[in-house]
Amino acid sequence: MGREEPDIPEARLIPEATVARLPLYYRALLQVADQAIDTVSSEQLAELAGVNAAKVRKDLSYLGSYGTRGVGYDVDQLVREVSRELGLTRDWPVAILGLGNLGRALANYRGFSARGFRIVALVDADPAKVGERVGDLTIEPVDGLRAIVDERRVAIGVIATPADSAQAVADRLVAAGVRAILNFAPAVVVVPPEVSLRKVDLATELQILSFYQQHGRRARDGAGV
Amino acid sequence: MGREEPDIPEARLIPEATVARLPLYYRALLQVADQAIDTVSSEQLAELAGVNAAKVRKDLSYLGSYGTRGVGYDVDQLVREVSRELGLTRDWPVAILGLGNLGRALANYRGFSARGFRIVALVDADPAKVGERVGDLTIEPVDGLRAIVDERRVAIGVIATPADSAQAVADRLVAAGVRAILNFAPAVVVVPPEVSLRKVDLATELQILSFYQQHGRRARDGAGV
DNA sequence: AGACGCTTGTGACCGCGTGCACAAGCGCGG
C-alpha cells in the first residue's frame, strides 16, 4: 500500500482505517446528543457504532485526548472535534454527473444534504435530459462543467453515469479542478495522484454476498477494493 | 477479526480481501471476453481491474491453477471458474425493502439484473405506496414478507428504508429466513451470526472524501467499516 | 485525606494482507 511522504506538519497521521470509522462515530454521537446526554463512555459509543470499545478509544485518541478517565467523553466537544476533523464545518458543494435512475435518486436523497453536503449541479451528456428539473435544480450539459465547477466551487463530483462514460466524465472533472470523486459506475476509473477517488458498486456488493452464501461462510461488514 | 470454523471441506479458504476483489476480476474478464480475446496475462487483468499484477496471480491461485506459465489465463475457463466461485451460476432472488428515492432507483437499476440478480419483490410499510407499480413489479405490504420470501425463494434482502426502520426490517427479513442482507440505510444493523450483512452508506463515503480533502491527503479506493 | 471504582489512553503482541523477487514450467524456434 502506497505510503505518502510526511509533508503535513500534523504530527499524528490518522490511519485510513480510523478515518473510515469516524463517520460512524459521528452518527452515533449525533444520536446521543439528540437524547440530551452530555457524556458517553467508549463502551456506549462502541455499542452504537457497532464496533469494539478498545477500537473506539484508540481511534479517538488519534484526534487527541478528549476523554476524561473515570467519566467518559464530553459529547458536545467530541461532536465538534470529529466534525472538524471530517471537514464538516466547511462547505462541500457536490455535483452529480449522470441522471439516470441512480443519479436522480441521489439528487433527491436527503442523506446527502442532511449531513451538510450541498448538491449544486446536475449534469448529463444527453441533450434530451438537459433543461429538465430534478428536485430544485435543472439538468445542465457537460460542456458547461468547467464553468459550473468554477462558479459554484464544486469540491466533490459524484459519477452516476453508465460504465462506459465514467472515465471520460472523471477526466472532465479532474480537468475542471475537482479533486474528490465518488464513483458509482461499475467501471475502473483512473485519476491523477492528487485526486481522491472512492467507489461504490452495487453489483459487486451483491456478488460478495452471493459468494458467502454459496460457501456457507458469513460476510462481514466491511467493503474492500 | 472473527475467524470461522473450517466446516467446509474445501481445503483452501479464500481470504476475505480476495473475495472482495473477485467481482473486479469478473468484470474485467467479461470485458476481455467481449473482445473475443481468449488468453489474458495477470498483467493485463491487473490493468483492467485496477490492481497489482502480483495480487491478481495470488488471488487467482486461491481458485486453483487455471493459468499456463508462459502464456496466461484462458479467458473462458477463468470466467466460468470465477462465476462459479461467486455463485453466479445460481439464481439469487432479491427483495427490496423500502421504496423511497433510493429503493425505486435500485428497483429500476439495470446493474442488478444485468449480473444475474433478479429482483422478485418490492416491499414497503407505507400503505399509500402498496399497490403502486415500479418497473414491472407491484409494491407489497411488509406483512406479506414471510410468505413472499418462502414462495419466491428470496435469498438477499436489500434495505433501502429510512434509518429508524432499518433494524426492524432486518429483523423481519431474518425471521423470514433471509440469510444475506445489503443495508443502504445509515444505521447500525445487528443480525445473528449466521446472517451475512454488508452495508453501503452514501453520506459516509462523502465524509471520508471530505476528510482527505480537508487534510490534503489522498483517499484510496477501498471502503471499510 | 485516603481509598476505591470506573474509564481512558496505550504498550505489546499477533495475524492478515501486500508486494517483491525468483524458481518452476510451458511453448516456440532454430
Added chain:
DNA sequence: CCGCGCTTGTGCACGCGGTCACAAGCGTCT
C-alpha cells in the same frame, strides 16, 4: 532436441490494523 523467453505460482518479509490487558488518572464517598 535443446535453449530461450515469457508468465505463472509462491516463499518471504514487512507493515498496518485489531485486540488484550494494564497502568494512569479522575471523581466520589467515607
